[in-house]
Amino acid sequence: MRIWITRAAYFLGASIFLGLIFWGSPEEVVYKDGKIHFNYWYNVGQEDVIPWPVIAFNESQDRIVVHPVAIPWQESEKKILTAVISGDPPSLVSQFVPLVKWASRMALRPLDDFIETDSFDTGIFYPALMDEMMYRDRVFGLPQATAAYALFYNKDLFRKAGLDPEQPPRTWDELIIAARAIDSVDADGRIQRMGYLPDWDNLMPSIMQTSLLMAWEKGATLLSEDGREAQLDDERLEQSLQWVVDYYDVYDIKRVRGFRGTFGYDTQHCFISEKVGMFIGSNFIIDNLKRYRPSMDYGVTTIPVHELGGPTASPAGVFWYAIPRNASHPEAAWEFMVFSTQAEIQLEAMQHTEENLFPSNRIAARDDYFQKDPSMKIFAQQMDYAHSPAVVPLAHEVFWRELNMNAVDLIIDKTKTVKEVLLLANAQVQRELSSALEYQDFVLQVMHFETEEEAP
Amino acid sequence: MRTLINKIMGHRKQDTLIAWLFVAPWAIGFLIFGLYPIIMSLYYSLCQYDVLRVPRFVGLQNYDQLLFEDPYFWKSLWNTLYYVVFRTPLSIIGSLLLASMLNQQLKGMPIFRTIFFIPSIISGVVLSVIWLWMFNPEYGLINSGLAFFGLPGPLWLQSASWSKPALILMSLWTVGGGRMLVFLAALQGIPKHLYEAVELEGGGWWTKFRHVTVPLISPILFLWTVMEVIFSMQVFVEAYIMTNGGPANSTLFFNLHLYNKSFNDFQMGYASAMAWLLLVITLGVTWFQFRLSRRMVYYEGGK
Numbered sequence: 001m002r003i004w005i006t007r008a009a010y011f012l013g014a015s016i017f018l019g020l021i022f023w024g025s026p027e028e029v030v031y032k033d034g035k036i037h038f039n040y041w042y043n044v045g046q047e048d049v050i051p052w053p054v055i056a057f058n059e060s061q062d063r064i065v066v067h068p069v070a071i072p073w074q075e076s077e078k079k080i081l082t083a084v085i086s087g088d089p090p091s092l093v094s095q096f097v098p099l100v101k102w103a104s105r106m107a108l109r110p111l112d113d114f115i116e117t118d119s120f121d122t123g124i125f126y127p128a129l130m131d132e133m134m135y136r137d138r139v140f141g142l143p144q145a146t147a148a149y150a151l152f153y154n155k156d157l158f159r160k161a162g163l164d165p166e167q168p169p170r171t172w173d174e175l176i177i178a179a180r181a182i183d184s185v186d187a188d189g190r191i192q193r194m195g196y197l198p199d200w201d202n203l204m205p206s207i208m209q210t211s212l213l214m215a216w217e218k219g220a221t222l223l224s225e226d227g228r229e230a231q232l233d234d235e236r237l238e239q240s241l242q243w244v245v246d247y248y249d250v251y252d253i254k255r256v257r258g259f260r261g262t263f264g265y266d267t268q269h270c271f272i273s274e275k276v277g278m279f280i281g282s283n284f285i286i287d288n289l290k291r292y293r294p295s296m297d298y299g300v301t302t303i304p305v306h307e308l309g310g311p312t313a314s315p316a317g318v319f320w321y322a323i324p325r326n327a328s329h330p331e332a333a334w335e336f337m338v339f340s341t342q343a344e345i346q347l348e349a350m351q352h353t354e355e356n357l358f359p360s361n362r363i364a365a366r367d368d369y370f371q372k373d374p375s376m377k378i379f380a381q382q383m384d385y386a387h388s389p390a391v392v393p394l395a396h397e398v399f400w401r402e403l404n405m406n407a408v409d410l411i412i413d414k415t416k417t418v419k420e421v422l423l424l425a426n427a428q429v430q431r432e433l434s435s436a437l438e439y440q441d442f443v444l445q446v447m448h449f450e451t452e453e454e455a456p
Numbered sequence: 457m458r459t460l461i462n463k464i465m466g467h468r469k470q471d472t473l474i475a476w477l478f479v480a481p482w483a484i485g486f487l488i489f490g491l492y493p494i495i496m497s498l499y500y501s502l503c504q505y506d507v508l509r510v511p512r513f514v515g516l517q518n519y520d521q522l523l524f525e526d527p528y529f530w531k532s533l534w535n536t537l538y539y540v541v542f543r544t545p546l547s548i549i550g551s552l553l554l555a556s557m558l559n560q561q562l563k564g565m566p567i568f569r570t571i572f573f574i575p576s577i578i579s580g581v582v583l584s585v586i587w588l589w590m591f592n593p594e595y596g597l598i599n600s601g602l603a604f605f606g607l608p609g610p611l612w613l614q615s616a617s618w619s620k621p622a623l624i625l626m627s628l629w630t631v632g633g634g635r636m637l638v639f640l641a642a643l644q645g646i647p648k649h650l651y652e653a654v655e656l657e658g659g660g661w662w663t664k665f666r667h668v669t670v671p672l673i674s675p676i677l678f679l680w681t682v683m684e685v686i687f688s689m690q691v692f693v694e695a696y697i698m699t700n701g702g703p704a705n706s707t708l709f710f711n712l713h714l715y716n717k718s719f720n721d722f723q724m725g726y727a728s729a730m731a732w733l734l735l736v737i738t739l740g741v742t743w744f745q746f747r748l749s750r751r752m753v754y755y756e757g758g759k
Contacts (some may be wrong), residue, residue: 006474013477016484078719085507105508105722190594257614257703258593397720409704413616424527431525432721439504442512 037065038091038329040336041080043073043319052349053340060339064332066092080107080324089324092333094144096319098390101397103135104440109323110138114334124341124361128386129318132393141322142337143360145346146386147282148379149315151304155297157182157193157277168278168301172214175278175304176247182277191251191259196278198244199408200263200270209280209315212403214240216313216387217306223392230392230433232403232426233419241411241418248412256412267292282317283358283379300375302382316386319357343367358383395432402428501728511725518729529730531705532713533737535620539709540688543624547684548677550631555639556669569640576633584697587626588613613699616706623694623707635680642673671754678753682745689738710734 031037042051054068069090071079076095083089084107095102102108115122122130122139129143155165161181169175179195186192198210215222220236223229248256263270269285270276272293280303289296305312321337323330339345346359347367358379359365365383370376392399402425410416416424476483501518503511522529558569578586590597591612599609612622650668659667670677692711695701701708701716710730718727 009474009477013480016480081507081722101722105506107508254611254615257611261591261593261611261614262595397716401716405700405702406705409616409702413704415704428527431521435504439506439509439512442504443509446510446512 031065035063035065036329036332037067038327038332039067039069040092040094040333041069041071041076041083041090042094043076043096044070049353052352053336053345056345056348057336057339064335066336084324084326087326089327091327091329092321092323092336094319094321096317098388098393098396099133099141099318099320099322100135100390100393102322103140104394104436106443107325108140109325109327109330110140111142111323111334112138114331115139118334118338120338124343124363126316126360126362126383126386128316128383128388129360132318132388132390133320135393141320142341144319144321144341145349145357146319146360146383147284147315147317148358148383148386149280149282150300150302150375150378150382151278151280152271152285153178153278153299153301154271154274155299157274161195161277165297165299168299169304170302171308172243172304172306179247179278180250185255189252189255191255193274194256194259194276196247197260197270197276198247200260200276200279211237211240211244212391213280213303213313213315214243214306217311219311221391227394228433228437230395230399230426230429232399232429233422238418238422241407241422244408245411245418253412253414272296283376286375287354300378302378312382312385313387314382314385315389316383317389318360392429392433394436395429398432399429497728497731500725501732503725504723505725505728506722507724508722514725518726519733521726522729522733528705528708528713532708532710535706535708536689536691536710538620539624539691540685542621543627543688543691544681544684546624546628547631547635548681550628551633551636551680552639552677554631555636555643556665558636558640559643572632572636574632576630580693581697583626583629584694587629587694588698591622591626613707614703616704619699619703619706623691623698626694627691635684638676638680639673642676643669646672672756674753675755678745678749682742685741685745686738689734689741 040054050068054066057064057066073096077097080089080093080095080102099108114120122133122142125143126146129146133139133141133143151168153168158165158168158178161178163178163181169178175196182193182195184191184193200209215234215237218236218240220231220234222231222234222237224231259275262268262275263273266288267273269288271279271281271285272288274293274296289298303312303314321340323333323337327333340349341361343359343361343364346361346364347369350359350364350369362383364370365380370380390396407421407425410421411418500511502515503513504518505511554572558565558572562568593599593609593611593614596609596612598612602609610618613619646669650672651664654664654668690711691709692715695707695709695712696715699707701712711734714727714730714734717723717730
């Protein structure tokens with residue numbers, strides 16, 4: 001017995017020893033077809049389908065094979081982070097968080113050399129989207145697609161409320177009048193329907209839909225030109241938030257909260273379930289409307305403005321491609337990026353994909369496919385006034401937590417005044433921003449880059 | 457080979473070597489995946505660090521910011537302590553009551569025990585989604601039930617003052633789980649003659665419970681109180697899935713704040729400092745519990 005135990009122990013020891021010796025990254029799959037193979041990590045939500053550009057690219061040539069790897073969007077950032085640190089990342093990733101979050105951390109390979117060699121025209125993209133691909137004057141990604149926004153309104157509810165369904169509101173004042181007409185409360189005082197919710201979008205509560213839009217329309221940027229100073233205490237944002245407070249003021253806020261508690265995703269989305277008459281959402285929701293409420297008669301119109309003929313603004317949510325640092329096949333990945341951002345490929349992708357996004361390529365959006373469809377035409381128009389949701393790119397997450405969650409909760413519950421909320425939010429965002437800038441300066445200093453080009 | 461080792465080392469040393477080889481798989485795993493990250497997180501807590509770039513040593517700056525500049529640190533600590541203070545006694549008392557009921561000599565008792573145990577095997581994520589519906593202020597099961605009796609239901613997760621009680625209520629769903637089983641085993645280990653002695657003296661059920669049951673299971677009660685406090689300090693999943701910290705940060709628990717800082721903001725240094733502070737707080741609370749236990753826990757074998 002004892003001898004067996006001893007032998008088992010030796011065997012175990014030897015296995016651990018050998019295991020440690022051969023411990024390393026798993027051997028790379030070797031393809032013997034002479035082609036370049038690379039992995040492309042893309043985000044998936046509900047539909048786990050191979051992106052159309054990958055199919056088209058793999059069929060279009062016989063030198064490069066793209067292997068698409070679906071990553072659930074909730075996990076995506078963490079997976080990319082570990083892949084980059086491991087030193088063996090996929091050659092191409094796509095994401096929708098601000099690119100600067102990754103570019104500033106030196107996780108991505110700059111693309112300027114490729115752009116120069118190929119004389120690639122970045123002017124094909126909407127400027128708001130391309131601006132977001134830049135960090136310290138260099139390009140780190142290409143816009144793959146975007147979410148385009150407009151005001152959706154339910155024509156049936158307009159008729160019921162005695163409003164003309166062909167005359168949607170054009171200004172914020174008109175929007176309030178229409179919204180109040182649609183509002184409906186039952187005998188017990190419970191809200192059955194609201195005309196408009198100023199802080200709700202496609203999926204979740206979001207302040208960007210109204211107060212941020214209104215501030216953008218008034219020209220607020222909320223960040224100093226040199227990018228070092230957060231300016232959330234801007235009085236234009238304060239006025240816009242006050243508009244939201246005033247909008248909610250006529251309701252019992254507890255009733256509003258109870259009403260909002262009934263919302264959910266898909267069929268339970270407030271617009272799809274006809275609990276809300278108007279909302280500012282992206283083209284992304286059209287597929288859900290077709291799927292869950294094909295009978296709804298709705299219209300899409302431009303986002304309201306302060307005064308007729310006055311400046312307008314629209315949010316945009318860019319999805320980008322980028323090549324992680326240390327990727328093994330950057331040239332092949334670049335070739336795929338260029339291919340898939342062409343106008344015709346983006347148009348084909350729109351037709352082949354459900355739950356689709358809007359093209360990032362301006363030329364694609366000018367195609368008949370968009371111009372003939374009245375709602376798509378509106379989305380295309382809105383994109384010309386698009387603003388990046390990455391308002392303070394280096395402190396993006398804090399910015400959104402402060403404005404999206406904290407600010408609205410505090411002001412509609414009247415726990416704090418708008419001014420107090422904005423000062424509090426600005427302090428938090430500024431602390432994050434200053435700390436990010438300090439860290440950046442430190443990294444540049446200690447890493448002794450040989451040329452300025454090498455620095456992130 | 458073996459004789460060679462024997463010659464060099466002698467039997468005793470050989471035994472030691474074999475022992476170490478047996479321990480090796482665990483020890484190596486612990487050193488690499490346990491101790492090393494723990495030590496490194498202490499170092500990173502003194503740095504500004506986002507994993508992707510080199511750490512920048514900043515001394516105690518992270519701790520200083522946490523304690524004196526970050527309003528959400530205190531808010532999240534308060535939320536967590538609130539949760540611990542209410543959840544721990546309620547869950548212990550709930551499990552003990554259930555165990556006492558299931559300790560009766562009735563026919564078909566194993567079936568009841570199974571029924572009460574089943575809810576605790578549901579995963580936290582599924583549970584959160586189910587309760588999200590139960591708490592729905594307009595159509596949820598709870599408020600519909602209250603309305604049936606003519607009572608106005610609160611807004612639960614939609615209200616800053618009711619969100620924490622809602623999550624505590626939800627956590628009591630698992631009172632029939634492992635904790636109850638342990639209590640049940642402890643109750644069954646109490647000698648019958650002690651109860652008979654109480655009966656002979658004319659004592660009722662309360663006397664039995666107070667002077668026999670509680671003292672005899674006090675070591676188990678103490679152990680579970682310590683563990684529950686530690687578990688409750690780590691509350692995360694419910695808030696992450698159901699409320700994301702809202703409304704008005706009323707469910708921003710310590711670990712949710714830590715998660716936001718680490719995996720959303722990539723501030724691993726700051727998050728490490730938070731983790732170390734949580735460890736210190738947990739150690740402090742546990743030490744206090746042990747101090748208190750000297751007077752309140754009865755060990756049959758003596759100490």
